[in-house]
Amino acid sequence: MLKKINDLSQQIKMLEKKADAEKTKITQECNTIDLKLKEISTTVTKATENLIAKSKEECLNKISSCCNDVKNLEKKVDGNASHKSMADSNELNEKLKQAHEEMKKSVDFLVSKCKEEFNVKVTLAETKTQKIKEDLLAKTDSNTSETKSLGCLFDLMQNANLVINAPVV
Numbered sequence: 230m231l232k233k234i235n236d237l238s239q240q241i242k243m244l245e246k247k248a249d250a251e252k253t254k255i256t257q258e259c260n261t262i263d264l265k266l267k268e269i270s271t272t273v274t275k276a277t278e279n280l281i282a283k284s285k286e287e288c289l290n291k292i293s294s295c296c297n298d299v300k301n302l303e304k305k306v307d308g309n310a311s312h313k314s315m316a317d318s319n320e321l322n323e324k325l326k327q328a329h330e331e332m333k334k335s336v337d338f339l340v341s342k343c344k345e346e347f348n349v350k351v352t353l354a355e356t357k358t359q360k361i362k363e364d365l366l367a368k369t370d371s372n373t374s375e376t377k378s379l380g381c382l383f384d385l386m387q388n389a390n391l392v393i394n395a396p397v398v
Contacts (some may be wrong), residue, residue: 266365273361277354284350288343295336302328 306325 262365262368269361269365273354273358277351277358280350280354281347284343284347288340288347291339291343292336295332295339299329299332299336302332 303325306321306328
């Protein structure tokens, strides 16, 4: 009986060593995954920020271009207006209003087009980010199941240890 207890005790010690080794291995793997996740998250965040900044800059450039076109048109209208008589001022005002409306429509169209392009780029970046997160979560879940197996092994060892340490009747 004493020999069986010693054998069980040795087996428990071996199991504890194996469990500690597995626990250390899983901890290292989890740390590696955490580092990769942080690295990927940082990369995706920077890429998204760069994409947003680039799209914003493109929109501002297009708006600036439209503003310059409006100013040039106003100068052209003002130049033509100085040559006409005061009787033609109503006609000029009407043409100015019409040109202003056309430019407004053009600017609105360009802004909406920029918004659409921006939204497409942001959606694409979000889709890529979500896929990366899902892949990493899948890897993390597989490591979690290994950790649960180790937890069951620890419970088994503790129960065996209680049997060995129980008083002999």
